[in-house]
Amino acid sequence: MKNGFNLSEWALRHKSLVWYFMIVSTLAGVMAYMNLGREEDPSFTIKTMVISAAWPGASVEETLNQVTERIERKLEELPALDFTRSMTTPGQTTIFVNLRATTRGRDVPGTWVQVRNMISDIRSELPQGVVGPFFNDDFGDVYGNIYAFTSDGLSQRQLRDYVEGVRTKILRIPNVGKVELIGAHDEVIFLEFSTRQIAALGLDQQEVIRALQAQNAISPSGVIQAGPERISVRVGGQFTSEESLRNINLRVNDRFFRLSDIATITRGYTDPPQSLFRYNGQPATGLAVGMKAGGNLLEFGEALEAQMHRIIAELPVGVGVHLVADQPVVVEEAVGGFTRALFEAVAIVLLVSFLSLGLRAGFVVALSIPLVLAMTFVVMEYLGISLQRIEL
Missing domain, CATH: 3.30.70.1430 (Multidrug efflux transporter AcrB pore domain)
Structure with missing residues (x-):
């Protein structure tokens, strides 16, 4: 009576082919492990x-x-x-x-x-x-690195301009995702009307506001056709600063008056601010940097660190840069811990197998662990699964 297919017998009769597949699988697994993305946690969708x-x-x-x-x-x-x-x-x-x-x-x-x-x-x-x-619907965005920018002798607007420049340079890094400013203050111009002056001149505050809106409106003014040339006509007079507001003469109810006669015009920041960011109790502007999904956070962290070193060297004296959160360090510890645990497991299995089964059988049992892991890494790379704490 003929028995069915025996895998062990087939492997013993085709040793060269089995060794070939084992070596190829191991090399492919090592290459896949080096190319796998590294993240702290798996990405998920908030519905x-x-x-x-x-x-x-x-x-x-x-x-x-x-x-x-x-x-x-x-x-x-x-x-x-x-x-x-x-x-x-x-x-x-x-x-x-x-x-x-x-x-x-x-x-x-x-x-x-x-x-x-x-x-x-x-x-x-x-x-x-x-x-x-x-x-x-942007609840799932994760920022792995957060930098705090402080200033000594610079205004919040000047600091924001420098941080905006840093953001532009960071966006050039491969695999960079979202880069957002945190705690940046928006500049505004305040008009504080004097009710006494408005009443004395017999004006209506809403009419004054409508006159300001009409003065600052941008509307098409036509074109001049001169043969083949077509020239657009634009009317100036829009407000460009608080000084242009102070010098404006408004016409309300067929009367002309200067805006500075009835209102105090100052430049400041939104009050109350939408968000605040502090570093060691000092006002600061934060820069949050995220990575694209599936990327290697360790490689991205190295590229970001190198870029930040170049950026810091170009910033003026008085601008301080402080690293608040560094996710690549956490990922490196997680992946490093997995690697150490893997080698420890292989060493323990080798020791137990050699003592209980002998040298030859123990070697076969111990060799199956890294071989299975190598094939797993190949499958993970094919399916686009990155290395993170849950998968490890």
Whole structure:
């Protein structure tokens, strides 16, 4: 009676072929391990979007009935919708759109595009004066490196300009993802009207504001056709600084007056600021740097460190650069810990196998561990799976 196929017998009769496959698999595994992406944690998709809209001056009931309910009724048409949750305050609504747990991660970006299109369809039905709606679905962004920029003798605007220049240079690094400023203050010009002066001149503050808007408006002024030449005509007079505001003469109710006679014009920063960033209690501007998904965070960290050394050498005296968060160090420790654990496991199995099975059988058992891992690394590279703590 003939037995079925015996893999062990076939391997013994084809030793050269088996050794060939073992060597090729090992070399391919080593190369795959070197090329695998390194990350701290696996990327995941958050299936929630936030939609916000403002209706200045409206009550809670008006905002709820005219804005919140109209948006939520439209969202009910979304096939992948699980539920919505909203918070409505006077003149402000915030709606959380949650997708079903069965929604595939690769389908989520297309679903958010569908949500934007659906809300755009009803934008004309919303009351006049509604600001928005605005959409936020960037919850999964991770910034591995955060730098704090401090200044000694520089204004916040000057520091922001330098940080913007640094951001432009960092964007040239291969595999760089999002690079965002944290705690940067926006400059604004404040107009503080004197109610006494406005009343004495018999003016209306709203009329003054409308006159300023008309003065600062950019509108087409026509063209001059001179044979083959076509020359665009533009009207100047737009505001370029607070000084141009102080010198402006406005006409209201057939009367001319200087804006500085009824208002105090100053340059400053948004108050209250949208966000604040401090380093050791000192005001600073943060720069958060992220890597593209699937990249090698260790190689990216080395490239970023080299670029930052060149950037710091070009910054003026008074600008301090401080590393706040360094994710490549965490990833290096995680991957290094896995490598140490792997070698320890192989050494323990070798020792136990040699003592219990003998030299030849123990060598075969111990050799199977790195061989299986090598083939696993090849499969991981083929499927685009990176090395991170969960996979390790």
